[in-house]
Amino acid sequence: MRRTRGLSAALATVLAAGLTAVVAPQAAAISESVAFTADDLPTWQTNGIVWALAQADGVVFAGGTFSAVRPPEGGTGSEREALNFVALDAATGAPTDCDLSFTVSSGTATVRALAVSPDEETLYVGGYFGAVNGTAVSSVAAIDIDTCTPRSGFHAAFPATVRALAVTEDTVYAGGDFTSVSGQPRERFAAVDAGNGAVRPFTANVDEPGRAIEITPDGRHALLGGDFFTVNGQNSHALAVVDAASGAVKRAYGSGFIPTASVVKDIDTDGTGFYTGNEGTGGGVFDGRIALDLGTFDQRWRDTCLGATQAVESHQDVLYSASHAHDCSGVGEFPDGRRQHFLAQPTTSTAKLGWFPDTNDGLGESIGPRALTVSSKDGVRYLWSGGEFTTVNGAPAQGLTRFASTGDVGAPTVPVIGADAVAPGKVKVRWRTSLDNDDSRLVYRIYRNGSGTPLATVDADSVYWERPQASFTDTTVTPGSTYTYRVTASDPVGNTSALSATTSVTVPRTAEPYAAAVLADGPDLYWRHDERTTPYVGDSSAGDHSGVMSGGPALGEAGATAGNGTSYGFDGTDDRLHGDRRTTVGSAYSLETWFRTTTTRGGKLVGFGNNTTRNSGSYDKHIYMANDGRLFFGARGSSTNTVSSPARYNDGKWHHVVGTQGPGGMTLYVDGARVAGSSLYTTHQNYAGYWRVGGDNLSGWPSRPSSDNFAGRLDETAVYPTVLPAARVAAHHQAATRQGDTITSVQASEDTYVNEGSKSTAYGSATSLAVRGSSGYEAYLRFELPQAPAGTVLTGAALEVRTDSSASAGSADTVPVRPVTGDWTEEGTTWNTRPALGPATLGTLTPPAAPSSAAAVELDVAALRAALGGQYGVALTSAGTDALWLWSSEAPAASGTPRLVLTFSPQ
Incomplete structure (x- = not known):
């Protein structure tokens, strides 16, 4: 791609238009090796297709087929004319004061290629156009960056569309549809003097359009990509390496290296290799990416994902690509299905990194993104993309988008949770791993019974096509008791999902036979x-x-x-x-x-x-x-x-x-x-x-x-x-025919509490129950007990309660549970009329210290076994001074109301 540096201050002037620069400390949240978050930033939009991007000194140039630009969705400012070109501040996404119009007298003008000179003084523009701001040109123009005007001394006439440009200190290389340049025969690739546009001796004639050209870092070779089958008469389909001075073929790629129905749409280089983006049509095509060695020009790896690759950009040992990849099963990844328009992978491997922002297919050919470039400003790097998309990450955004190296604010999706217990003593809490578009490894926290302190943490990897189950086995459970669990997912900087839904499980007292x-x-x-x-x-x-x-x-x-x-x-x-x-x-x-x-x-x-x-x-x-x-x-x-x-x-x-x-x-x-x-x-x-x-x-x-x-x-x-x-x-x-435990949950049919400080008041309609020794509160609960199912015997009974949401709901005092032997009613019981209690203690509850938390106590099985088939009342008492507040059966949240969990096991 076109990587350049520097721009004069004149071009960098930003029209604020309601946008502000993103300047923040470098984020450590993103998946290993990935340099950008997946959170798209607000950027001015085009009303058509962006075909080409280049950048210099914090300004991004976009060229394409459009007539206007407008503020991003929800931004301020008004739409303005922009004939096939716009310059934008990399950090704000707003237009600069450089205003260039590319037009043609007949037909449709378009900008298809952009490149900036190494001295940062000239922007070269290619496409199909006859004038720039009214100054006559012929499909290639040289723009003085300092003044934002065409350079009058540059004269190079290309009679057909120019689709690719590359620039050295003294030469501009071009690829496209042309068969001559300034009247001299040059078939689809050519080189001209960077200063005056005079045609260079470089000759690399091909038989079909040229779409990509890059110069190797040492300046000795030109890398050609396109639709062609021959270069200077030698067989080489879609890709070739030629001498940068003469155009002589140095490496041809014969039949089968790239299938005949596939072409090269883009080429990028880094210090050790070069990379192709490929597009094919029909069956048996190659749509992916190839990495080749700069020393030998041999293939290092080949990514066979299907879904035409339009652009590749190597940055900090990661290859970013724009495509509509829909089937990467050939490299062991996602099968044929939904389209993913951005991918990232190490420059050494086909394995995808956990970076998945996305667009839609959009306008035109419904390709999605078509161009990539990386720009920096004020210490923040930005990956820009242009294309024919009309949404980014599901929200309206047309033609242009950008992603920064800072500011990861996207939380993972909420885990989907379940749990089961098939044997005494353990619960398997399991969840479908979450999706985070720029973090493949997430941290999951498991919460039990409403506690605000996690029971455990688990790290797990996931990507959008593979979100496998993660799990935690809780071995600190009591047979016969019911437990609730929730899970959150967090990325490495702490962006955290909402709590999952609650899953509930009762631990069996005997193993489930099947x-x-x-x-x-x-x-x-x-x-x-x-x-x-x-x-x-x-x-x-x-x-x-x-x-x-x-x-x-x-x-x-x-x-x-x-x-x-x-x-x-x-x-x-x-x-x-x-x-x-x-x-x-x-x-x-x-x-x-x-x-x-x-x-x-x-x-x-x-x-x-x-x-x-x-x-x-x-x-x-x-x-x-x-x-x-x-x-x-x-x-x-x-x-x-x-x-x-x-x-x-x-x-x-x-x-x-x-x-x-x-x-x-x-x-x-x-x-x-x-x-x-x-x-x-x-x-x-x-x-x-x-x-x-x-x-x-x-x-x-x-x-x-x-x-x-x-x-x-x-x-x-x-x-x-x-x-x-x-x-x-x-x-x-x-x-399968053998019965395991039968778990029956019985909610309180009546409950109330009494208050020593208000001895004649009845609290039967209250949504909470209170327990304290001094001054006294006692709570009473009545249950309608079922008969034991045929062939079973009651083996366990647990009373389950939940503190209400008041800040002081929890208690540090233990709460004995005793049988109620006297008569009482929910509506009429007061401190003065409270019922008599039996001397036995059925169990002792250790209450939670926090609000909105569950607790359970095992009750005397023999006592409840004798009461099966009838009513049974229990009282919650205390000798302490710290009040406990529990939800009652009148509480609006049914999951918090008191209940008995009865376990019947086969005889």
């Missing part, structure tokens, strides 16, 4: 389908291999296994789940899920594919149903190998299906029994992809159903890195 059986076999992925918050699908395995919903599966209906779990409903049209992390599958694996359906259109239940929301191009290792209800398990070896069930299972009942493959072959199990298999089918297709549930491509597979998408309910999906033995498959099926 979940324990699955986890005992070491799954890499275990989606229990219990999440209630879209689009996150939590993973209960140690692999943290979460999923994402698309379409909109129906949540919350009872699941396939005994207990409290739920399932997801799929509509057979577009409801699907996909893994949130790209992975590969080893030589042995097992798939497991439960399903219930009456469909006659079939569909895929579970499988592996190389895409996420779109149908995959590579797809196998799947279980699908034919129209008639038979199940097929298939993997692609030398052909599409399948085994299938003889029976039909679209009968509206829950069924358990497992498919295994390994060196011993392929086996299909239904409801715990082997129904099909083959020892011949030992291999599958090897590719990186995503686990899919509910639908994906089935083209070319035997008995292909009418629908790729499954209509019905699915539950308890697991993937294992081993072949499950038949005995374990049967054990899983049997475990």
